[in-house]
Amino acid sequence: MTQVLDLEEISFERGAHLLVQRALQGLNPGDELGVTGLAPDLVVHLDAWCRHAGHRIRRAERADPQDARAWVIRGRADLDRWSGAERSGGPKADEILRNPPLHWGLAARGSLVEPGGSELGFDLADRDCVWADIAPSLYASAASAQWDPATAVAWDAEAGLPDEIERAVVQVMTYLIENEMAALVIPSRLLARIHPHFREVLQLLAVQAADEARHVEIFTRRAQLKGCEMGTSAVGGRESLATLVNEPDFSLASFLLSVLGEGSFLNLLTFIDRNAPDPVTRQVARLARQDEARHVAFGVAHLQHQATVDTTLRTRLRAAVERRHDVLLDTAGLNQDVFDSLVTLAAGEWTPQAIGRGYDQVQKLRAEMDEGRQHRLIRLGFPADEAAEISALHTRNFM
Numbered sequence: 001m002t003q004v005l006d007l008e009e010i011s012f013e014r015g016a017h018l019l020v021q022r023a024l025q026g027l028n029p030g031d032e033l034g035v036t037g038l039a040p041d042l043v044v045h046l047d048a049w050c051r052h053a054g055h056r057i058r059r060a061e062r063a064d065p066q067d068a069r070a071w072v073i074r075g076r077a078d079l080d081r082w083s084g085a086e087r088s089g090g091p092k093a094d095e096i097l098r099n100p101p102l103h104w105g106l107a108a109r110g111s112l113v114e115p116g117g118s119e120l121g122f123d124l125a126d127r128d129c130v131w132a133d134i135a136p137s138l139y140a141s142a143a144s145a146q147w148d149p150a151t152a153v154a155w156d157a158e159a160g161l162p163d164e165i166e167r168a169v170v171q172v173m174t175y176l177i178e179n180e181m182a183a184l185v186i187p188s189r190l191l192a193r194i195h196p197h198f199r200e201v202l203q204l205l206a207v208q209a210a211d212e213a214r215h216v217e218i219f220t221r222r223a224q225l226k227g228c229e230m231g232t233s234a235v236g237g238r239e240s241l242a243t244l245v246n247e248p249d250f251s252l253a254s255f256l257l258s259v260l261g262e263g264s265f266l267n268l269l270t271f272i273d274r275n276a277p278d279p280v281t282r283q284v285a286r287l288a289r290q291d292e293a294r295h296v297a298f299g300v301a302h303l304q305h306q307a308t309v310d311t312t313l314r315t316r317l318r319a320a321v322e323r324r325h326d327v328l329l330d331t332a333g334l335n336q337d338v339f340d341s342l343v344t345l346a347a348g349e350w351t352p353q354a355i356g357r358g359y360d361q362v363q364k365l366r367a368e369m370d371e372g373r374q375h376r377l378i379r380l381g382f383p384a385d386e387a388a389e390i391s392a393l394h395t396r397n398f399m
Ligand SMILES: [Fe+2]
Pocket: 180, 183, 211, 212, 215, 288, 292
């Protein structure tokens, strides 16, 4: 049965092709569709569109049974175009492929991908090298837990600290900012290398980077609260962070940064919270700690996942810690100014007894960090004695 589509006054300059296309969908190649309408250049425009879309056209003749201005003979180019297309997995997390091809590029997961096109340079394209089943739910909780630095901290809380205590706070903040900057740069770099098929991991790392951006902000604001000069940045600390920033392997970077470094920072932030001489310092430490717990959780979950498919992983993790330890052997590790400031904060006053107590508190902090690292290493499947050995080789810079 022949069909005639009446476009009425709609021209090809105002979307007529949508109506023609829709009418052609139900036809087989070779079938004819009559087209009529009031637009003056209708046939000229229909002709041009048909050539572009792979259909043919014939002018209406007197003998035609219906009142069409032209006839479109359905081609098959639009059918052929999608014949080699493939579904890029599915939108849900359990529809993720292990090795998505690079030519899928940035296509939405689950979309019908036309063949061809150039390959983008996502070199982290193996699911097991980046994935953790916890990623989607961790992303959701990270997105809902975003706080506003302007209102989450009572910036005007009264805190008339003695100069030396204020300087100790500023030194600790200066150190934190430098380390937070490493924690911002590393996931951001990794993110840009991950195949977009693993969308939830990219999203999680993006929120993680946003977390670190806020940490940099609140620590900077606390440092500048009383107009003090910023503290010092030592070579030892920077060398330690450089070994993190330069680690190209996703799993090793995630291990060194999130499991060992941010893991140790959980203890450090608890220490600062406990020994803070003013409410703002306490609040900024507490806010950052909440986020860090998620960063550590993803690192641990990812490596647990990878350990199930890669029997060499633990050997490589251990080797990474040893390699980093050797590179940093001749460096000072933790900036002495930072160490002294932590002691000062824990001491709270300048009596020999208080300084002694402060020193003991910092030693206790180091022991807690070590214990935490060992605990997480055991969760990754290391035997207890090996966990203790690896933890002991961790950088003295904490991060
Ligand atoms: Fe952070």
